Amino acid sequence: MxxxxxxxxxxxxxxxxxxxxxxxxxxxxxxxxxxxxxxxxxxxxxxxxxxxxxxxxxxxxxxxKAIRLPAHVSQTIRRVEKERARFARETGREPTIEELAEIIGLPAAKLQQNLAAGQEMLSLDLPIGDGSGTLGGMISDETTANPEERAMRESILSELRNVVSELSEREQQVMEFRLRGDGVEIQPEEIAQALNL
CATH class of the missing domain: 1.10.1740 (Rna Polymerase Sigma Factor; Chain: A)
Structure with missing residues (x-):
């Protein structure tokens, strides 16, 4: 022991x-x-x-580590650190990625990929600045609209539904085609053809 x-x-x-x-x-x-x-x-x-x-x-x-790396990636990272220290001792400067890749015998792109996998992870709950906020709080969610925009859109749609409900059935169909909201603009000729006008 x-x-x-x-x-x-x-x-x-x-x-x-x-x-x-x-x-x-x-x-x-x-x-x-x-x-x-x-x-x-x-x-x-x-x-x-x-x-x-x-x-x-x-x-x-x-x-x-929070995410386990494959053994060969971990071994490559350890070997890179050892060779980097040896190179710095012998030459008095840090090696470039290309020099390290040549010493280790890996393509530079593969070596960079392995080194990126071994970087430290940061918690999104990590306090930033004066400690009043977190890293996760600084990241916005691009997939959801902010509450003001969503409320405004709902209000406009509600008003539009009220106005359209006062139209005749055929006029409602025309408006439905024109205002589908999927970003595809339909020409009046196409609407006329679809509704047999």
């Missing part, structure tokens, strides 16, 4: 407590004990380290 604790200490994850990382590492240790073959000539601690790291890494990938 000391091996598990030492490996777990190397992972800094603000979303998962250290106890949970140790527990996940213990699961990896159990997998290592089940699969270890002393005939192959490796020391158990060397073999177990891989399984412990894999188990902790998968736990972080699965539990630290």
């Amino acid at each position: 000391r091996l598990v604790i030492n490996i777990a200490k190397g992972y800094k994850c603000r979303h998962i407590p250290m106890e949970d990382l140790i527990q996940e590492g213990a699961i990896g240790l159990m997998q290592a004990t089940e699969r270890f073959d002393p005939e192959r000539g490796f020391r158990f601690s060397t073999y177990a380290t891989h399984w412990i790291r894999q188990s902790i890494g998968r736990a972080i990938d699965n539990k630290s």
